[in-house]
Amino acid sequence: MINTDFLIPVPASDLRIGDKVYLGEERFGKLFTCISVSPIIVSDRVSHTEWTLKPEEQAYMPDPVIQFVYEYINHYETDPDYIELSRLMAVLNASDLNEQITDPEVIDNMRVKMRYLYGRLFIKARASAFK
Structure with missing residues (x-):
């Protein structure tokens, strides 16, 4: 999904x-x-x-920014920001399936953190593209 x-x-x-x-x-x-x-x-x-x-x-x-980040992380899967982002996505996806996290504020906070991590990864991706 x-x-x-x-x-x-x-x-x-x-x-x-x-x-x-x-x-x-x-x-x-x-x-x-x-x-x-x-x-x-x-x-x-x-x-x-x-x-x-x-x-x-x-x-x-x-989203073009997200696409750019995905191209970066395909080469840098050991990046700590990527590892944390993957963990958050897995928790949210499992929660969607099992309804484990039901507090909307917790879900919103996780999504905000995910967007923050995507932003950090975008900056790293952009920097690596111009090396």
């Missing part, structure tokens, strides 16, 4: 060829690429699954 806190919802009618998107609940977990805008068609490059979308259908684009 994809954490939608870090995805930008867009109507399918706004997609351009080459855009990378996630789709609705039943299709989460796969990143699709827009290959046509009339009709709107997205394709999963791994399994070559194609979906035709209605213009009003919702798609979810990765």
Whole structure:
């Protein structure tokens, strides 16, 4: 399951060829690429699954900052900020499934800390890109 806190919802009618998107609940977990805008068609490059979308259908684009951070952490998985971020995401995902954490303030605090860690990772990623 994809954490939608870090995805930008867009109507399918706004997609351009080459855009990378996630789709609705039943299709989460796969990143699709827009290959046509009339009709709107997205394709999963791994399994070559194609979906035709209605213009009003919702798609979810990765936030460009978050995408940049993910590219950085793919190379630096031992970064302490990444390890803490992974731990928080695992706790929140498990909580979503098991309803272990029900206090909205605790959940909000965890999400704030996650955004802070993403910010730190973004700064590190940007610095490493210009070395």
